[in-house]
Amino acid sequence: MIFSSVIVLSLVAAATALPEPVQCGRDGRIISRNVKRYLPKRDIGEDTVKRCEEAVNCEIYDSPAGKRMRFKRGMEPGSEHYKTLFYEADGLTKRQNTVNTAVDTGINSLNYGTTGASGPGGAIHHLVDACQDIACDTAAINVDTTYVYPHGPSGETLVLHPHGEFDNAEERDFLIAAMVVTAGVGEQVQQVKWSVAAPCGAGKSGSMPQVTQTSFINISRHVTLQGGGTAIQGWMIIEAELQADTSNWCTVLTGLGTQISGVISAIPPVAADGATGAAFFGLITPACS
Numbered sequence: 363m364i365f366s367s368v369i370v371l372s373l374v375a376a377a378t379a380l381p382e383p384v385q386c387g388r389d390g391r392i393i394s395r396n397v398k399r400y401l402p403k404r405d406i407g408e409d410t411v412k413r414c415e416e417a418v419n420c421e422i423y424d425s426p427a428g429k430r431m432r433f434k435r436g437m438e439p440g441s442e443h444y445k446t447l448f449y450e451a452d453g454l455t456k457r458q459n460t461v462n463t464a465v466d467t468g469i470n471s472l473n474y475g476t477t478g479a480s481g482p483g484g485a486i487h488h489l490v491d492a493c494q495d496i497a498c499d500t501a502a503i504n505v506d507t508t509y510v511y512p513h514g515p516s517g518e519t520l521v522l523h524p525h526g527e528f529d530n531a532e533e534r535d536f537l538i539a540a541m542v543v544t545a546g547v548g549e550q551v552q553q554v555k556w557s558v559a560a561p562c563g564a565g566k567s568g569s570m571p572q573v574t575q576t577s578f579i580n581i582s583r584h585v586t587l588q589g590g591g592t593a594i595q596g597w598m599i600i601e602a603e604l605q606a607d608t609s610n611w612c613t614v615l616t617g618l619g620t621q622i623s624g625v626i627s628a629i630p631p632v633a634a635d636g637a638t639g640a641a642f643f644g645l646i647t648p649a650c651s
Contacts, residue, residue, distance in 0.1 A: 399521055399603035405429035406580050406599075407466040407649045413584050413592070419447065420594040431582065431597060432527065439496040439529045439596070447593050448529070448585075459585040461595070461644035465544060465622055468578025469651060471611040472602045475507030475518055479575035480546035485520050486579070486600055489538045496534075498526040498598065510554040510570050526598030533583075535632035536642050537598040540581050543625040544648075548615045549575045576611050576650075577602040583643065612650040619648040 405411070405428040414420040419437035422429055437443040448457055478484040485505045492499045505520040528534045550573070557567035582597035623646040629639030636642075 399605055401427050401523065401601060401603050402470050402577070402607070402609075403428045404468055404470070404578065404651075406431060407464065407651050409647065409649055410464045410466055410580065410582060413464060413582070414594060417584065417592045417594045418587075419443065427523075427601065430525070430599070431580075431594070433594065438527055444529070447587065448595060457588060459587055459593075459595075461583055461585050461642070463540075463626070463643040463646045464580075464582050464584065465540070465626070465646060465648040466578070466580040467544065467576045467611075467615055467622075467648070467650045468601070469609045469612045470577045470604060471574050471608045471614075472520075472577040472604060473509065474520060474573045474575060475509045476570050476572070477505060477507035477520065478549070478551075478571075478573035480542055480549055482542075484542065484545060485522060485602075486542050486545045487538070488522065489524055489526075489541060489598070489600060492524040493526055493528075493534050493538060493598065496528060496530070498524040500525055508570060510556055510572055512556065514556055514566060515568070515570055521603040523601050523603070524599070526596075528596035528598065532633045532636055533596045533642075534598075536629065536639065537581055537583075537596060539629045539632065540626045540639070540643065541579050541598060541600060543629065544579055544581070544622055545575055547621045547625060548618050549573060550614070576615065577604060577608075615650045622646070622648040 410431065411422055411429060414422055414431045419434050420431055421434050422431055445453060448459070449455065450457060474485050479486050481487065488503050488505055489498070492503055500523070503522040503524060505522060507518050507520055508515050509518045526537065528537060552572045553569050554572045555569040578601045580599040583595040585593050585595050587593055626643055626646055627640035631638055
């Protein structure tokens with residue numbers, strides 16, 4: 363769901379009101395300033411923590427950004443333990459376990475600027491570059507965007523941190539697709555107009571979209587094993603650095619859980635003759651915290 367509104371910023375900016383230093387690029391836009399960013403400390407959802415603690419191959423650990431989940435070492439995708447849990451003796455045929463999926467979104471919001479969060483051109487889609495084979499490269503992803511300030515548009519950089527472990531290309535593609543469509547639910551777009559005596563061109567004016575969405579999404583697939591007990595089959599997380607505390611986004615996402623489940627279930631097969639999103643993810647449980 364996308365909500366649209368218009369904000370008009372109309373100021374005659376004195377030199378003292380402008381951020382220092384201000385540098386103008388060749389296209390007239392203000393060059394990005396050195397904005398301080400930080401990764402807010404927040405835990406994954408309580409339900410996800412509980413599911414992980416109950417799973418035979420999952421563990422919770424404390425990271426600088428809060429409680430996170432991961433496979434126990436020696437039980438991750440590619441290991442003999444993983445193959446025993448999820449494949450038949452021939453090593454090719456998957457065991458028919460019951461699957462359910464937890465979707466955690468975060469209370470903090472982020473201005474994704476003109477790039478946005480969802481869609482094939484959005485920031486979250488950059489997971490396709492970071493996540494390959496059976497895991498995500500944890501190096502920060504830098505995504506270019508444009509912010510609108512009272513003094514005009516400014517080039518900025520979004521800093522995203524990916525993590526994830528999964529079985530194969532199909533599971534990776536499904537998880538990325540689920541992250542992208544989840545980012546589209548509750549995403550808010552404001553068409554921001556500006557008109558100001560800016561140092562990069564007095565009298566310039568215009569408008570640009572500014573997109574706001576949660577800064578945190580974690581999706582994990584859990585299974586009930588044929589022999590009893592539970593296990594985690596794969597997971598993926600994206601979290602963005604913030605410029606300021608914006609801890610009110612669950613008020614936006616509350617009540618949208620059905621929509622999140624719906625868009626994930628509606629994901630088409632990512633492989634020829636493959637499963638649909640509904641079959642791949644099973645029962646989906648969204649939560650925001």
